[in-house]
């Protein structure tokens with residue numbers, strides 16, 4: 001079991017990373033004196049694999065636990081599901097001493113996190129992420145929330161967990177497409193922050209793809225460390241946290257242009273990183289050989305281009321709507337080198353269509 005810490009003063013919390021460790025969660029919660037009783041919030045797909053395991057672990061530690069199972073999917077990350085969970089918790093007579101355990105991917109983490117942030121003005125939260133994306137990204141940093149019909153993540157709150165519990169064994173039941181999504185965020189961490197980590201990923205990509213637990217633990221550890229460092233420096237998002245948007249400005253536009261159905265978020269980010277690395281090169285920030293190395297690596301992550309028939313102009317339009325448009329200027333995170341990123345509004349706009357075309361080719 002590996003441990004690291006998200007350093008936020010009195011709200012600091014540990015991240016535990018292990019394999020086949022779900023059964024030990026109950027004992028640890030007792031040790032850390034998290035809550036007096038628990039509500040596990042999960043979805044039907046995750047519940048089928050891990051619901052019983054987590055309840056058994058809490059029961060073995062003599063901790064009282066209930067489980068609330070919601071429907072699977074981003075479209076259920078909304079106020080209706082949120083309200084249903086709150087009603088269920090009130091019916092179960094949950095109180096301020098109850099802690100929420102979010103067992104699932106980022107959708108569950110965001111939804112259950114928002115429940116914990118707001119139920120009786122805030123109760124304790126434990127993140128138990130079960131997708132690679134949630135393990136390296138969504139479960140850390142304290143952003144919680146739900147979608148509104150007019151926009152994704154439009155309703156939410158900052159609410160840091162008491163601890164994060166990562167069991168890489170849960171990844172064995174994850175669809176391969178979801179592994180790719182997690183790898184995209186992992187590659188992003190290396191590209192914006194750590195050249196040596198990038199070299200590790202270049203070497204160990206085949207191991208990560210076949211879910212070698214030793215390689216996974218190393219990558220998850222380093223990615224959590226990078227996200228934790230950035231969050232600790234800049235909890236409420238500005239300069240540093242913005243670097244985590246590498247690949248995301250063009251990525252979001254691709255997601256939107258595909259009607260949020262054709263591409264998963266991580267898949268879009270993967271393509272977005274290719275396009276933004278291309279622009280970094282065109283802006284004379286990134287050297288040609290570094291760009292080629294990035295390109296070779298990103299293209300080794302197996303992915304189908306799923307945007308056939310979508311005009312580049314639509315992607316450009318979607319980009320103009322991006323919330324990062326500030327004072328009419330679209331800011332991008334570009335790379336200066338492998339492991340070094342910067343935010344800039346000074347980039348060659350006329351090269352954008354070619355960059356998108358390149359990423360999709």
Ligand SMILES: NC(=O)c1ccc[n+]([C@@H]2O[C@H](COP(=O)([O-])OP(=O)(O)OC[C@H]3O[C@@H](n4cnc5c(N)ncnc54)[C@H](O)[C@@H]3O)[C@@H](O)[C@H]2O)c1
Pocket residue numbers: 043045046049072073074077104105106107108110130131133134137138139140141142143144153170171172173174175178181265
């Ligand atoms: N709060 C943040 O900082 C943050 C950061 C990134 C993303 N997010 C949010 O996270 C969400 C995306 O998260 P995601 O990519 O994890 O998607 P997800 O939660 O929808 O999970 C993907 C799919 O995998 C299934 N699944 C989860 N764990 C499984 C397992 N171990 N075995 C089998 N199936 C499993 C889920 O049921 C779902 O069908 C988005 O809503 C996004 O807004 C939040």
Ligand SMILES: [Zn+2]
Pocket residue numbers: 137185248265269
């Ligand atoms: Zn992302």
